Amino acid sequence: DIQMTQSPPSLSASLGDKVTITCQASQNINKYIAWYQQKPGKAPRLLIRYTSTLESGTPSRFSGSGSGRDYSFSISNVESEDIASYYCLQYVNLPRTFGGGTKLELK
Amino acid sequence: QVQLKESGPGLVQPSQTLSLTCTVSGFSLTSYNVHWVRQPPGKGLEWMGRMRYNGDTSYNSALKSRLSISRDTSKNQVFLKMNSLQTDDTGTYYCTRDRGYLLPYDYWGQGVMVTVSS
Numbered sequence: 001d002i003q004m005t006q007s008p009p010s011l012s013a014s015l016g017d018k019v020t021i022t023c024q025a026s027q028n029i030n031k032y033i034a035w036y037q038q039k040p041g042k043a044p045r046l047l048i049r050y051t052s053t054l055e056s057g058t059p060s061r062f063s064g065s066g067s068g069r070d071y072s073f074s075i076s077n078v079e080s081e082d083i084a085s086y087y088c089l090q091y092v093n094l095p096r097t098f099g100g101g102t103k104l105e106l107k
Numbered sequence: 108q109v110q111l112k113e114s115g116p117g118l119v120q121p122s123q124t125l126s127l128t129c130t131v132s133g134f135s136l137t138s139y140n141v142h143w144v145r146q147p148p149g150k151g152l153e154w155m156g157r158m159r160y161n162g163d164t165s166y167n168s169a170l171k172s173r174l175s176i177s178r179d180t181s182k183n184q185v186f187l188k189m190n191s192l193q194t195d196d197t198g199t200y201y202c203t204r205d206r207g208y209l210l211p212y213d214y215w216g217q218g219v220m221v222t223v224s225s
Contacts, residue, residue: 032209043216044152044215089152091210091211092209094157096154097154098152098154
């Protein structure tokens with residue numbers, strides 16, 4: 001199984017900050033990584049697929065990059081509506097595996 | 108529009124069997140894969156298994172001995188059954204779909220909270 005190591009587990013930011021979350025896969029996942037946002041009591045929402053492709057409706061302040069085993073997800077100019085948990089997902093093969101999550105809080 | 112909705116009991120006794128239903132609309136189960144994902148309270152997401160568009164199933168090896176996924180295409184429903192439930196099976200259970208090979212989950216159900224307790 002591919003393990004996804006996500007860091008940091010939590011992040012404190014001020015409005016307008018840029019924040020970055022990383023995920024490292026235990027093997028090459030060929031850019032098949034997606035990023036999800038989850039707010040309390042809600043299902044995850046797909047923001048980015050295939051490393052850097054923004055889904056329809058995802059604000060341009062969200063971005064993703066990476067290759068091989070190492071990937072990152074950034075939010076520039078954090079807004080209050082971005083306060084949530086974020087998860088990476090590798091979908092190159094089964095079992096699909098998620099990172100442990102990053103909880104973004106306001107400083 | 109595309110919708111998935113989980114249903115099932117909110118409380119299950121230890122050692123009993125959990126039965127959940129995912130009812131879908133806006134797409135066909137013979138064209139899309141449906142997966143089950145669960146989330147313990149305050150923790151991360153765990154893939155449980157998949158019902159493929161052609162009826163094939165795949166399971167998380169950690170759950171395989173206890174888990175069964177089936178479907179009724181005429182009713183647009185996918186079913187999850189998991190036996191020998193323990194307290195650490197408590198959590199929110201989601202069904203979600205992907206559009207095919209090498210595509211991520213795009214739509215999710217609202218989730219159903221399951222508590223395992225006597």
